[in-house]
Amino acid sequence: MRIETQHGFVDVVQSFRHIEGDCWQRALRDHAKDYRYYELVEETLSHQFEHRYFVLKNASTGEVAIQPFFFVNQDLTAGLPASFRRLFARVRTVWPRFLNLKMLMVGCSAGEGQLDSTAAWAVESLHEAIEKFSAGRTPIILLKDFPSQYRSALTPFSNNGYARVPSMPGATLELEFASFDDYMQRKLGKVFRKNLRRKFKDTQDLPITMEVVNDATPFVDEIFPLYHQTYEKSEFKFEELTKDYFREISRRMSDRARFFLWRKDGRLIAFALCLVHGETLYDLNVGMDYELALDLHLYFVTWRDIVQWAIANGLKSYHTGPLNYDPKLHLRLDLAPQDLYARHTSRFINPIFKFAIRYLEPTRHDPVIRRFHNAHEL
16 A cells, blocks of 8 residues: 655555565664564564554655554553453443554554654654554554654654653663672662662572573573463563564574573573663563562562673663563662553544543553652653
8 A cells, every 4th residue: 555645655564574675674773673573573473463564755865764563452441550440341341342442553562662764754754644544444543652762753743633641661770880789889778788688698599590592492481481470460461472472583683682591400480581782781571480489589689680791791771661660669770761642533532532541541550650760751
């Protein structure tokens, strides 16, 4: 399908395989999750999402930009506290699909949103293409989890029909420390530092080992049950990863993928999947054996080991995804704000929708988030 825009045209394609090779392999090249990540997500999560791509072309300059998007049926109450969700569950006994709608989401189905180009022509073309393509296909358009540094570039959306509201933020830590002990001494409060040292002392004589590998293929059957335990315990769920996801990220992105594996007496008890890009370590997915996690303080032990590895390998920044904010607050991480840009395709309903989305957005109901020193940036 081709859509004419003021700057040229936009082709809508159903798979990365339909995009010219050179154009596709240049897509999102400045990001940790480059074109290879979108390939593996399309191939391994196709049962959950309908992945598509806008191929944006500037007729005057010949420039090309590619913007991934996807369709999904999404529960608008997913970000609300459990008590509110129970209230809506009663409504759904009469109206089963109440606030559960098909959405067109721009961004990544397994991660934060990214723009291939922030040039004005590309963002304006994207806005035009979405408006024309979405007509009759979906009631809700959502730009999903775009980091706050895109706010200026995305003003054609926030100034033209879309509500910008906070999404659940990630968290970051600048690794300006000589060691993990240096981090604890300089960054943490006395009481929490003492608490951490006690936790580490409890496990220092146990036979827990860690290794870091690029290829997790031989270990996927051990990794996946731990991932699924963590997934099932999460209060908020979106994408559900597969064994093939872990295999494919090993195969396609071995230059960036790092799997941290912790064992006790030979048994895998925790893992973390990270990407290394530039001087930043991106912590993507974790899994733990919850029969042991609390007794062995696995959250803090694994986090310490990852940060120690990053410092030892000369990395300058650590970035992790949303949720689990209480330990991140005490570990003195900074929030990494992310935004949702949302609109209803009906011009009559959209004013009501823009008002309602401010009460449905997830950060509104998390009291811990408001205690971070940079919560005002959300």
